[in-house]
Amino acid sequence: MVIVRFAPSPTGYLHLGNLRTALLNWLCARQQKGKFYLRFDDTDMQRSKKIFVDQIIRDFEMLNLTLDGIYKQSCRQDRYEKTFNELLEKKCIYSCYETVEELEIKRKKLHLKGLPPIYDRASLHLSQEEKNAYENQGRKPYYRFLLHSNDVQWDDGIRGLQKISLKTLSDPVIRREDGSFLYTFTSVVDDVDLGITHIIRGEDHVTNTAVQIDMFHRIKGVAPHFSHHNLLVSSTGEGLSKRLSSLSIKELLENNFEPDTLSNYVTYIGSAHAPDPKLTLSDMVDNFSLSRYSRSSAHTNIENIRSLNAQKIQFLSDDEVVLRLKQNGYFSEDALAIWQVVKGNCIVFNDMFDMLNIIKGTIETVIDDSDYCQKAIQALPEQPWDTKSFKQWTHNISSLTGYKGKALFMPLRLALTGKESGPELSSIFPFMDKAIIIERLSGKKN
Numbered sequence: 205m206v207i208v209r210f211a212p213s214p215t216g217y218l219h220l221g222n223l224r225t226a227l228l229n230w231l232c233a234r235q236q237k238g239k240f241y242l243r244f245d246d247t248d249m250q251r252s253k254k255i256f257v258d259q260i261i262r263d264f265e266m267l268n269l270t271l272d273g274i275y276k277q278s279c280r281q282d283r284y285e286k287t288f289n290e291l292l293e294k295k296c297i298y299s300c301y302e303t304v305e306e307l308e309i310k311r312k313k314l315h316l317k318g319l320p321p322i323y324d325r326a327s328l329h330l331s332q333e334e335k336n337a338y339e340n341q342g343r344k345p346y347y348r349f350l351l352h353s354n355d356v357q358w359d360d361g362i363r364g365l366q367k368i369s370l371k372t373l374s375d376p377v378i379r380r381e382d383g384s385f386l387y388t389f390t391s392v393v394d395d396v397d398l399g400i401t402h403i404i405r406g407e408d409h410v411t412n413t414a415v416q417i418d419m420f421h422r423i424k425g426v427a428p429h430f431s432h433h434n435l436l437v438s439s440t441g442e443g444l445s446k447r448l449s450s451l452s453i454k455e456l457l458e459n460n461f462e463p464d465t466l467s468n469y470v471t472y473i474g475s476a477h478a479p480d481p482k483l484t485l486s487d488m489v490d491n492f493s494l495s496r497y498s499r500s501s502a503h504t505n506i507e508n509i510r511s512l513n514a515q516k517i518q519f520l521s522d523d524e525v526v527l528r529l530k531q532n533g534y535f536s537e538d539a540l541a542i543w544q545v546v547k548g549n550c551i552v553f554n555d556m557f558d559m560l561n562i563i564k565g566t567i568e569t570v571i572d573d574s575d576y577c578q579k580a581i582q583a584l585p586e587q588p589w590d591t592k593s594f595k596q597w598t599h600n601i602s603s604l605t606g607y608k609g610k611a612l613f614m615p616l617r618l619a620l621t622g623k624e625s626g627p628e629l630s631s632i633f634p635f636m637d638k639a640i641i642i643e644r645l646s647g648k649k650n
């Protein structure tokens with residue numbers, strides 16, 4: 205069975221790039237009838253916060269991305285300890301004593317010689333006496349994982365055959381002086397314990413993968429199948445980052461973007477399949493394929509998300525529209541008919557509430573020329589009104605005032621809607637109450 209996981213560090217809110225990784229894993233799991241776990245990489249106690257854990261779980265609920273299990277690295281300390289001791293026993297891990305400053309000097313020396321900053325394994329060759337001497341000076345050991353010296357090769361689900369020589373990498377530090385473990389190690393222990401079969405993550409992890417495959421081989425004998433997707437960047441090309449508070453999923457949902465718009469956008473942008481507003485989450489499960497992802501990073505753009513959302517809401521069913529209107533206290537007999545004429549002016553569904561306020565509720569009117577507006581009142585046609593009534597009204601106004609075009613329409617728009625742009629006046633006019641129109645043209649606050 206396919207078992208995948210999404211493993212955010214809860215040090216900030218999820219952004220579009222994080223959601224892309226989550227979606228690719230989730231879609232893969234659901235298509236293969238496998239399992240999808242959410243794992244919090246919360247070993248950094250300083251920066252990990254409960255508020256982010258809670259929000260990430262809420263994001264998944266809002267996006268209708270079901271979970272088959274939630275795990276936290278902070279609760280798995282004993283597992284890391286046990287595996288650490290086993291590896292130590294097998295001499296796959298060694299203690300080190302260099303200070304940060306000493307390591308920096310080593311790196312600078314290598315740099316001056318034009319060599320890559322690879323750790324020289326000086327601590328690997330320390331005798332027990334030398335180690336004792338360091339400890340007597342008050343130094344505490346930290347630990348590195350002893351990499352093999354072969355090439356690591358894997359058939360990446362997106363990038364094809366990948367080969368990295370372990371000789372070109374430093375033995376990774378897996379445990380700090382204070383006893384805390386680092387992600388490179390804890391992640392492998394978790395993936396082994398949870399039986400993870402496939403790891404899909406951003407291409408910023410390619411080098412980690414070589415190291416982690418070596419760890420998988422030492423701990424379990426086999427490694428999961430890896431795929432590295434291209435990254436999403438901002439519209440100006442910078443990497444998305446929780447710390448730089450790139451547009452968060454929380455914010456986008458609070459701004460009433462449809463959950464499926466966000467899922468659709470992050471899944472298809474930068475792939476051979478353009479975002480498609482018609483697709484539901486279950487369509488996306490059906491046509492999911494890792495093979496269509498490109499290698500170059502994809503630029504995100506809020507305007508594209510807005511436009512995708514505007515298209516997406518055109519496909520809402522009548523039942524869904526009625527439900528949402530009822531839930532928000534906006535339902536009326538003519539509400540569905542109104543939706544049909546104004547939906548093209550909506551970016552998010554909640555814009556419909558503004559439209560209903562314009563048509564039936566309370567707005568700030570804008571009166572530039574009150575004489576003109578009084579004439580417009582006189583020119584109102586008799587009720588009942590139909591689709592031709594607005595034309596008749598403007599014809600009457602034109603006859604009374606001699607105004608035409610923008611000069612005729614803009615004062616009406618400002619008085620009736622309070623805005624310079626918006627839905628076609630001719631389409632909303634038949635739904636408006638004559639008393640409200642008269643009040644607005646008279647400049648009363650309504």
Ligand code: GLU
Pocket residue numbers: 210211212213245387391404405409
């Ligand atoms: N916590 C890591 C990250 O957010 C997880 C990477 C992985 O998928 O292994 O980058």
